[in-house]
Amino acid sequence: MPLALFALTVASFGIGTSEFVIMGLLPDVARDLGVSIPSAGLLVSGYALGVFIGAPILAVITARMPRKLALLVAMGIFTVGNFLCAVAPNYWLLMLARMLTAFCHAAFFGIGAVVAADLVPQNKRAQAISMMFAGLTVANILGVPFGTGLGQIAGWRVSFWAVVLIGLISETALAVLLPANLKMEVPNLAREFRILARPMVLLNFLISMLVSVSLFTVFTYITPILEDVTGFTPRAVTGILLLFGVGMTIGNLLGGRLADWKGAQSLMACLLVLALVLLAFTWTSHSGVPAMVTVTAWGILTFSVVPPLQLRIVDKAVGASNLASTMNQGVFNLGNATGAWLGGFAINAGIGYGSLPLIGAAVAGVALILTLLSESLERRRVPAGGIRVGNS
Template sequence: MPLPVLSLMLVVFSLTTGEFVIAGILPDVAADLSVSIPAAGLLTTAYALGMIVGGPVVTVLTARLARKPLVVGLITVSVLGNLGSAVAPNHPVLLVSRFAAGLVVATFFAIAIATAVSMAPPNRQASTVAKVALGMNLGIILGTPIGTLIGQNLGWRATFVAVAAFSAAALLMVLRFVPAQPAAETGPVLGELRVFASRDVQLAIALTAVGNVGVVTVFTFIAPLLTDVSEFTGGTVPVLLLVYGAGATVGNFVGGWLSDRALMPSLAGLLAVLAGVLALFWLVSGFQVPAAILTFVMGVLAFAIIPGMQTRVMTTAGAAPTLAVAVNASGFQLAAAFAGWLGGWVITGDLGLRSIFLVGALFTVAGLAIALYILRRDRQPAVHA
């Protein structure tokens, strides 16, 4: 892997770890700050809201800046946000810190991919993007379990310090190896933003948001689900997160392969299977062996749907390539923001913790409905020509 691409991939790894690691340390944060699990779950919402706001806004506002200084600035904000999380004296300050850390993530992903593609040899753009995106998979496979172990043994604040330290080390590599590049050529800001008026773009974002709500809600509360419902020990949670991450890696390749062959039909099929798996998880979550197996399967399906959703957003937002990847990230984070609140509502209501699986299945069915509607529109072009 070329060193410039490796540098960008390592940043993606640290940012992904910073986003998902909260799932593994959620009970520790709640206990230390004397807040409920649902309240701690809002930390996922805060980070997601940062990405939702930052994705389109920061991307458009910084579109005319030279890429390398912009990347350095974005990483620096992330480092400061994670350090702020580590020293947060209470829950409200931690919420603000997570929001700040999330502000720059979607824009960084967009710029990192554009930068990597610009350095790629002819006909190697797709494989170069895959190398940068590998950081996301490694963040879940390795970063999240390792961050969880750090939090369980050294305290949850040490987890955020570790994320900040790794991001800073990756920043040094970016400074050393990523070449300076001019700002990307973009149209007027209003022209870029007009992409949101497209019905196809709106449906693509809705598919990404609604289709991910169910499984993201389950993942946000995976630690208490595994310990309180499936009765695994706390020390087993990092191992099961590793199992989930292994499934996510498999799903990423499977989803990409399927999407290349039949984009919307494969997405609809994967969402249908995911809904069934979440419902099955609800039924057998009290048994450890099925729970462990379904944790892997859930990881496969959760990430198998992402390549197709990303492709759908990028193709429909083709008139505004600067925003395409950032819009997709914001759509996913709409799901994450809602998931933090939704899981808390389920737990504090009469449904109980275990019902998160069933609620997740129902929301996945809603995503399936959107996918089927898009598929029908695609097959009837006269309706929306």
């Protein structure tokens, strides 16, 4: 794999650490800024909202930029945003800084996925995308625990200063290792937005969103599930979440290889098994070892669908790959917020923590049905002779 891919992976690691480290620091942030823990929790929702809002804005701003420059601009926003987080004097300025930081997220992963795919031969495109996203999953194994521990020892602001340092390293690596002559489509935003409005593209955006809803309906409340339903101690929960992070990393790399081998078939198979694993978690969550095994398998399957979904969006939106890839990140984060809301709504309606995986399984099942529908429509559009019979 080209060295430029490692630069993208390092940047992805920094973004993932910044996004998730706040979860482990919520009590410290709440105490320092004089707000409740639920209010501090809105900093997570604010980040997801920032990604969703920032996706189209940054897509338009960077549309005519060379791809290398666009990635450097995105990482510049990331670094400045984390600097502002580190020095924010109150809750509301911290919220604004978090949202600013999130603006870079969709643009970086959207453009970065297209760049990663272009850096390698055709038969390794999904593997290249999965390698870039590996930084995001490794952040959950190394960056978040280290950042949380650092923040608890030296203060939560020090964690953000550490992320600023990662941002500077990433910016340097991208500047040095990315080739300057990256392939770039001549942008026509009106035409690109029309491409994004095609039913087939919108259908696959919806599939991406539902995968995220399925994950965050359960994952947002994984700590109370493991503590109150399974009976694990808080320290044990930390270890199990580490297993989930390891599973995410394995699944991400596995998904890249499967997508390059059999893209649509592997996606549908992973979605089917994902739904079954979440269904099983309804029962295994009541027992220690089965719960650990299920959580690890869940992590593998959840991220095994990310590379094929991202590549699928790029392929369905030919002529608007940068914009489509960027918007897919915004859609995925809209799914994050929707899943967290759906899980909370279910709990407030009287559904116990142990039943949340049933909802996640149902949403994954809907994603599978829509993928089957997408493939059926594609086969009708491209008959056996390989000639397209209409626009998607």
